[in-house]
Amino acid sequence: MKPAPFSYVRPTTLGEALAALEADSHAKVLAGGQSLVPLLSMRLAAPSALVDINGLSELAYVRTDETGVRIGALARHAEVERDPDARQVQPLLSKALRMVAHATIRNRGTTVGSIVHADASAEMPVVLCLLGGTVTAASSTGTRTVAADDLYVGPLETTLRPDEIATEVFFPALPPDAGVAFDEIARRHGDYALCGVAALVRADASGVPTSVRAGYLSVSEVPTVVDLTRAFGSALPTEAELDAAADLALASLDPEGDIHATADYRRHLARVLTRKVVRRAFEDQASRSTGGAS
């Protein structure tokens, strides 16, 4: 398993990198390479050129303020996961990041790269969609911001153009009235999940939910977020409400079977995980609103 030949450039400025991409419509950006290199080695992809952005150290940042977390294109998963400010401002990031492959892969793989690689089995795209984050895309003609809802169009396919580099992703801060949770089921530790769920619950001062949403990975062709608010009415979710939420979620999901799991099994996992993760998001919300947030 060896990659097909490609030409290689390692620019030292973003301008050079964008010029190199513009010059060759079959060029690909290389950041962490943890998804791209296997695709090249198995010859599932054969770009004519790689633009290695690992020399653009100005993109290796995790910046946090009260509005949210900004992650540059060269920040490795491990750096985002360890960042104490990011963990505090948007706790769903570290909860999901520790499920991304293995620690060794997270040392090299980048969060931005994972998001624009657009694998519907990956964790970070669904987190971006659930939180309503954005991607900043630069090209030689300028910079634009793409909302998560407008980003994913199909498996491994985004609305970014071949001449654009995703330079940054932005995850909004967790609102003070909110709680989050994440879990997934995989065949083996570190494998792509058969099904994964991220949940975001917001509630009023008495704990009654005002918004309950869940994001799903590995059960659709693109990361899918389902609004489950109308299944809930009480401060502590009842079993019947959790069942209704799972029904509501499954009505919006159409999992496909593959060698790892049948469609029925994926539906089962989506049901079980919806109940479990939404309940945990409620608990997280309650603990935050009483000041006991971890």
Next chain:
Amino acid sequence: MTAETTTEQLHDVRLTVNGVVHDLRLPARRLLSDALRHDLRLTGTHVGCEHGVCGACTVLLDGEPVRACLMFAVSAQDHEITTVEGLSRPDGRLSPVQQAFRDCHGLQCGFCTPGFLTTITAGLRENPTPSEDEARDMIAGNLCRCTGYQNIVAAVCRAAEITREDEEASS
């Protein structure tokens, strides 16, 4: 494709491996794992799945474990690379992790061992006193088809012990 291959562009690549600087001319598509094994003849780094799953090719990049099969050699040139050949002590004796693998029978066929040794060496730097659960977590990204992992987990804990004994002896 064939014509393209014969005229493939070569890049000057300077790799620093186990403290030694090597100057190579390589095609951009040369994986770091292959550059180590074929070009530098450092065959201690083993190549199993070649797509990042098995962990056998794990090396340390500036001290952090990474998969050598998921990096191009040309991208590795600004980094300090440590392979299994670079783990032993300066006087040639086995490192604490290597000694612990020997003490605890942490290997059988030995194919996966280099990846475990590099991963655990870095893991113990980050967490010098792992519990058994933390030891399991430390090696979760490496596959072994012989041992059933029990003795590898024991070796992680034993390596932590040897490191502590060394520190006490030298203080």
